[in-house]
Amino acid sequence: MKKSCADLxxxxxxxxxxxxxxxxxxxxxxxxLIVANRFPQFHGEAVLDLGCGPGWYTEYFRSHGAFVIGxxxxxxxxxxxxxxxxxxxxxxxxxxxxxxxxxAIFDMVFCNQVLMDVxxxxxxxxxISRVLKNxxxxxxxxxxxxxxxxxxxxxxxxxxxxxxLERYLSEYSFSNFFWGETKHYHRPxxxxxxxAISCGLQLVSIDEPPxxxxxxxxxxFPLFLFMEFHxxxxxxxx
Numbered sequence: 001m002k003k004s005c006a007d008l009x010x011x012x013x014x015x016x017x018x019x020x021x022x023x024x025x026x027x028x029x030x031x032x033l034i035v036a037n038r039f040p041q042f043h044g045e046a047v048l049d050l051g052c053g054p055g056w057y058t059e060y061f062r063s064h065g066a067f068v069i070g071x072x073x074x075x076x077x078x079x080x081x082x083x084x085x086x087x088x089x090x091x092x093x094x095x096x097x098x099x100x101x102x103x104a105i106f107d108m109v110f111c112n113q114v115l116m117d118v119x120x121x122x123x124x125x126x127x128i129s130r131v132l133k134n135x136x137x138x139x140x141x142x143x144x145x146x147x148x149x150x151x152x153x154x155x156x157x158x159x160x161x162x163x164x165l166e167r168y169l170s171e172y173s174f175s176n177f178f179w180g181e182t183k184h185y186h187r188p189x190x191x192x193x194x195x196a197i198s199c200g201l202q203l204v205s206i207d208e209p210p211x212x213x214x215x216x217x218x219x220x221f222p223l224f225l226f227m228e229f230h231x232x233x234x235x236x237x238x
Contacts, residue, residue, distance in 0.1 A: 055081030096120030
């Protein structure tokens with residue numbers, strides 16, 4: 001069995017718990033608000049929601065004026081998305097393999113909290129560049145690689161003030177167990193940016209929004225990292 005197929009097996013097993021947890025997650029609500037503020041309205045732009053999961057963002061884009069397609073490698077996620085949002089179109093597509101879309105057809109590829117769980121990053125970014133129109137937007141978010149795999153440490157008052165960071169520059173993988181076992185692939189920030197650049201995607205914006213309110217945990221550590229890239233045809237020929 002290919003590694004990517006093994007990862008999808010885990011996501012299929014965890015899908016129902018993941019979907020239920022996201023409905024009540026404060027972190028998911030923070031993420032949704034950031035996206036909604038960034039994209040309050042569309043005017044018929046073609047959008048690919050890559051790694052769409054249960055389809056919340058696909059429906060958001062559709063209901064705010066985009067022509068949108070959602071795709072995910074998990075059959076369970078796609079089935080749930082189709083039943084929950086029947087007005088949206090969803091495809092089954094494994095990240096790291098060729099997308100079932102023609103070249104240069106999307107104005108935006110949106111990839112929210114996905115790439116840190118994808119083994120084949122280079123292949124996925126190459127396909128993202130291929131399906132984007134020239135001057136198209138690639139909008140991505142991940143958990144922040146500098147702080148995610150670093151446990152909280154309390155001060156003498158019990159306030160979670162510090163993060164214990166043991167390694168950052170190494171690439172490695174480990175399992176998460178928030179909603180069942182899933183695989184996480186740690187990469188330093190430079191890997192994401194440089195691989196995107198090598199595919200003709202130019203970084204134009206980066207954001208590390210505050211996540212914690214500072215009451216129980218320090219607000220100085222972001223949970224999420226958002227980046228925007230533009231595709232310029234002069235930089236890349238697939």
